[in-house]
Amino acid sequence: MKTNGIFAFSAAFCALLFLASCSDSSSSGPNGDPEPGLSSVDGSSDAGSSGGNSGEGSSRGGSSEEGSSRGGSSSEAVSSSSEDDGDDVWTPVPLQSEITKAQPMTGLVLWADNSKASSYANSIALEYAYRRPSEVVRGKKADGSIDYDWSSFESLLDAVAGRGHQAIVRFIYEYPENEDVDPRKPGSTAVPAYIKALSDYNETYNGSCDDCPTYYADWSNFELQWFTRQFYADFAAKYDNDPRLAFLEVGFGHWGEYHIYDTDIRLGTNFPSKDYQRAFLRHLDTLFKSLPWAISIDAADDDYTPIVASTELMGLDFGLFDDSFMHEGHERSSGDGYNEDNWIALDYANRWKRTVMGGEVSYYTSSDQKNFLKPSGMYGVTWEQMAAKYHVSFMIANDAPDGSYGTKDRFLEASLASGYKFRVTSFERTDAKARVTIVNEGVAPLYRDAWVAVNGTRGGASLKGLLPGDSLTATIRATGDLELAIESDNTVSGRSIGYLADLR
Numbered sequence: 001m002k003t004n005g006i007f008a009f010s011a012a013f014c015a016l017l018f019l020a021s022c023s024d025s026s027s028s029g030p031n032g033d034p035e036p037g038l039s040s041v042d043g044s045s046d047a048g049s050s051g052g053n054s055g056e057g058s059s060r061g062g063s064s065e066e067g068s069s070r071g072g073s074s075s076e077a078v079s080s081s082s083e084d085d086g087d088d089v090w091t092p093v094p095l096q097s098e099i100t101k102a103q104p105m106t107g108l109v110l111w112a113d114n115s116k117a118s119s120y121a122n123s124i125a126l127e128y129a130y131r132r133p134s135e136v137v138r139g140k141k142a143d144g145s146i147d148y149d150w151s152s153f154e155s156l157l158d159a160v161a162g163r164g165h166q167a168i169v170r171f172i173y174e175y176p177e178n179e180d181v182d183p184r185k186p187g188s189t190a191v192p193a194y195i196k197a198l199s200d201y202n203e204t205y206n207g208s209c210d211d212c213p214t215y216y217a218d219w220s221n222f223e224l225q226w227f228t229r230q231f232y233a234d235f236a237a238k239y240d241n242d243p244r245l246a247f248l249e250v251g252f253g254h255w256g257e258y259h260i261y262d263t264d265i266r267l268g269t270n271f272p273s274k275d276y277q278r279a280f281l282r283h284l285d286t287l288f289k290s291l292p293w294a295i296s297i298d299a300a301d302d303d304y305t306p307i308v309a310s311t312e313l314m315g316l317d318f319g320l321f322d323d324s325f326m327h328e329g330h331e332r333s334s335g336d337g338y339n340e341d342n343w344i345a346l347d348y349a350n351r352w353k354r355t356v357m358g359g360e361v362s363y364y365t366s367s368d369q370k371n372f373l374k375p376s377g378m379y380g381v382t383w384e385q386m387a388a389k390y391h392v393s394f395m396i397a398n399d400a401p402d403g404s405y406g407t408k409d410r411f412l413e414a415s416l417a418s419g420y421k422f423r424v425t426s427f428e429r430t431d432a433k434a435r436v437t438i439v440n441e442g443v444a445p446l447y448r449d450a451w452v453a454v455n456g457t458r459g460g461a462s463l464k465g466l467l468p469g470d471s472l473t474a475t476i477r478a479t480g481d482l483e484l485a486i487e488s489d490n491t492v493s494g495r496s497i498g499y500l501a502d503l504r
Helices: 011-016 151-162 222-239 274-287 338-345 383-389 408-415
Strands: 041-043 074-077 095-097 107-111 126-131 137-140 146-148 166-171 204-206 214-216 245-249 293-296 319-325 357-361 394-396 422-429 433-440 451-454 471-479 484-487 500-503
Touching: 095 422, 107 408, 126 151, 146 222, 151 166, 222 274, 319 338, 383 408, 422 471, 422 484, 433 451, 433 484, 451 471
Parallel strands: 107 126, 107 394, 126 166, 166 245, 245 293, 293 319, 319 357, 357 394, 422 500
Antiparallel strands: 041 471, 074 471, 095 500, 137 146, 204 214, 422 433, 433 471, 451 484
């Protein structure tokens, strides 16, 4: 157990000094600024903490049986160590709590335009959408900056958050056959119009293939290359800390999935060159400090991507998404194992410990999404087994409600089999302090900041990065009736992080 910061006084002495004077003024709070009274934390995991103040996403996942009233109570965090608490007499606090909703930033996912996103409100916490740069870009200003109109994107985020959910988005240039950009030219790219109007911008086209017709962005064009990098820089500056967003997916090719079907890939023409991809990925890794971002497992193909051949790129903090999860040949044991091979090549066995794993259930057959929730499994494996193996935090399953297994209850059960799951294993108090131990019983860590809180005061270390099986202990100064919660600035109104507890 690692102990940070040894500083405590007896409860009686603290009472004489009105508690506040016992604060360690050199302690650093959850927002990273010097702030009196915020605790160090004992824990078996070295989870780091970063910015955040109390927001409307603060959780009230459960409370002590002593009462949840906050009237007349006070709370502030204190330093904690084995030496600190040696003279204190700790009394167990009864606590009962269940998790009754899909947890923020985890679970099965429906598309944002699926009407069942509302009726499955408690069974999911995430909604998915493709977005197009051409929807939010009006042009380029005289000073060289990009002229944006984010109103349509804001409407999407507000609609998703209004259902108590968070969004996963992917910006794409190419969508075969799709008419959303231009109904007169199916398969048109979502490259902004001002770039398409340039004399040296020339797209290629394929109209005779299964996924056709498709136009392809011109990656030889300098302005497109500059714009793509600048777009994500501007997006990160605006949305990196937005709680309405859970994850960002990024990529090139058809649907941004790092592949092109039925058309030869020509690096630097219809697909970015390896040099550009290197620079782009390094660029993204500097931009996002809070919002986790992921790329397709198809990026493992070293014929047209530079990633697996580069120790530097493999060290970047990109997550992974698999857009054909659980199809018949997904695993080596049941087929050619192409997907499993890609997961392995991109080092998922270690990558999940620091960044998100997700994807979409297969559409290889029309029944895959409808059958993967069958309790006995599909193609020899169950959803629970696959979620645990790949440490899945989210998985799109838009058609599953149309099958006999995709009930609301089964959706909730499956959602809770992914991502993190917190359990309070100990809750104790003295006259002046509360001590909480929490363990992660899930299959993955939480990838954004959250804190244990008693009576509205947060412990000093984030639950972010707490690995399955690891625990964290926080001591927080608190008097009166105690209310225990997990608080985060990365959740939306109506959906807080819950916890399990059975302390009698």
